[in-house]
Amino acid sequence: MNAFTATLEAYRNRTEAALDAALPSPDTRPGGLHAAMRYCIESGGKRLRPTLLLATRDLFGEGPPAEPAAAAIELLHTYSLVHDDLPCMDNSPLRRGRPTAHVRFGEAAAVLVGDALLTAAFSVLANGYASEPALLARLLQTLSTAAGSEALIGGQFEDTIRANTPISADDLDYIHLNKTAAMISASLVMGGQIGGADEPTQHTLNALGRHLGLAFQVVDDLLDATGDATTLGKPVQADAENQKNTYPRFHGLSASRLRARELTSLALQLCHALPFPAPFLEALIQNLEHRAH
Numbered sequence: 001m002n003a004f005t006a007t008l009e010a011y012r013n014r015t016e017a018a019l020d021a022a023l024p025s026p027d028t029r030p031g032g033l034h035a036a037m038r039y040c041i042e043s044g045g046k047r048l049r050p051t052l053l054l055a056t057r058d059l060f061g062e063g064p065p066a067e068p069a070a071a072a073i074e075l076l077h078t079y080s081l082v083h084d085d086l087p088c089m090d091n092s093p094l095r096r097g098r099p100t101a102h103v104r105f106g107e108a109a110a111v112l113v114g115d116a117l118l119t120a121a122f123s124v125l126a127n128g129y130a131s132e133p134a135l136l137a138r139l140l141q142t143l144s145t146a147a148g149s150e151a152l153i154g155g156q157f158e159d160t161i162r163a164n165t166p167i168s169a170d171d172l173d174y175i176h177l178n179k180t181a182a183m184i185s186a187s188l189v190m191g192g193q194i195g196g197a198d199e200p201t202q203h204t205l206n207a208l209g210r211h212l213g214l215a216f217q218v219v220d221d222l223l224d225a226t227g228d229a230t231t232l233g234k235p236v237q238a239d240a241e242n243q244k245n246t247y248p249r250f251h252g253l254s255a256s257r258l259r260a261r262e263l264t265s266l267a268l269q270l271c272h273a274l275p276f277p278a279p280f281l282e283a284l285i286q287n288l289e290h291r292a293h
């Protein structure tokens, strides 16, 4: 195992422990709901957002722990996946290599599981930073803005209602910046906020997240168009089937690969502009461009 993989593994382990601590036990009533929440969380995923948050926090010195915020961002992300998979949205049967929540537990339960994960995200933040009210306020502001109607939900709304209708290149960027990049920026910014980053550094982290988030989405679209369902743990060609406005559909495969490269290099430039060397973040950013899932 090389140093990068070992560090990635260490962040994953910290994330898993934080998520386990954040969720009620399946023995707590209603056990079915808590078991279903754990099913969605424990099915894994890359844990990209908590890894970005923890790694950014670790650039700074002493300070409050980042684990509650790492759990919060992954709980919120997982809610968005549970709802995105619902029959009224993408109607997807598989996520992270397992049957989706509505397939496993029924549609009504899946809606409630998503609602409960979203709510748990804010409660883990409130409990985790109760002794640091000024930091808590900043974290709540960052997370609720990234998850709200002018970001994650706004991007998902336009993506959903405008599927199968012609849109402009700007509209496509709006969707991706909000549906995907906002939560990636929030992960970096929250890591910085916990570490005590000043305003210019928070701006750099936010901009880095926008480029990285767009790159991540372009690669996600390329994987859907050209990847393998077993490696991805979800069906491929789903975007074409759902008539989704994707980067490859709009600009073609080779222009999309080029765009992913340009955006990755912009993200790396911003990484170099941070006040501290960030070798792990740099390696992660490079890795994401070439990921297979």
Ligand code: GRG
Residues within 6 Å of the ligand: 044, 045, 046, 047, 048, 079, 080, 081, 083, 084, 096, 152, 153, 156, 179, 180, 217, 220, 293
């Ligand atoms: C329902 C409000 C609401 C939002 C849904 C996340 C999302 C918005 C939709 C998922 C569909 C999709 C392909 C989004 C763009 C890229 C993305 C966010 C992929 C999923 O994130 P990963 O790859 O997933 O980090 P894992 O499973 O690794 O956590």
